[in-house]
Amino acid sequence: MPELPEVETVRRGLQPVMEGARVLKVEARRPDLRFPLPENFAERLSGRRIVSLGRRAKYLVVSFDCGPLLICHLGMSGSFRIEAAEGTSRPGAFYIDRSRNLQHDHVVFHLASPGARGTTRVVFNDPRRFGFMLFADDPDRHPMLAGLGVEPTGNELGGPLLAGLFRGRKAPLKAALLDQRLIAGLGNIYASEALWRAGLSPRRQACTMAPAAGRSHQRASRLAAAIRSVIADAIEAGGSSLRDHAGADGRPGYFQHSFSVYDREGEACRRPGCSGRIRRIVQAGRSTFYCPACQR
DNA sequence: CCGATTACCTGCACGC
């Protein structure tokens, strides 16, 4: 579920109840997620005021009026939902139904949110427990964040930069796109989608994005543009909803309806004029979907 | 350093 667009959708949904809120209490209902929660996790958060809710790659970054930042990762199955204070009209559940299964509610933040009477609860639910939370004084120097590559949002990622990142890389393009040290935030779905948009085979070596001597960065530019556009479109649509992902208003994201290749094995390629069928292969242990006819 | 594989954990879809 959560690649960069889904994490950004979650961030936007949580922002109105979290920014400016006072942390009244935190419940850690188990001592560990993927990693042990930090020492005295709940106590260290209580009483602090949340200043901002940001995002870096697939990480949520919570900053406070004092003390270290809180870094949250949703893993594969993590979700947040908001339980509104009585008598207020807060956004509904972030993730529908399944995260209502209280069994996997691992961390509960009790907040005094701006403009809300009573307590607003922000609940982290994660059945597979691949998610994690940690503290960082300086995120740029934290080992988990320091090595992250360029954000695919904004205008930074262009052809020359991408070609430089992929120079000398013999790994297949798909694997290179998943490497968070190069480009940070792409996951298995959007890597396949971006390659389809660019008309490039996931099996091609990443270093072939470099232009021949004296030539333009046409190929790399096309891939960079495809990455930026697929991420932007997915954020715009409120993320995808392969399982039960939902946006800030509690309704599912709709980008799944726009998948061109992901989870479409055997179906017709959607590129106008292409008569190929979508194929599924396994690269680095993970599914890749592509059209062998129009992706070279 | 690079690239590939495995582990982590639960839930679900599928075939028998």
Add this chain to the structure above:
DNA sequence: TGCGTGCAGGTAATCG
């Protein structure tokens, strides 16, 4: 209905 199998959007550790 139940059981075994494989697969799932994540990262990190390990091994050539």
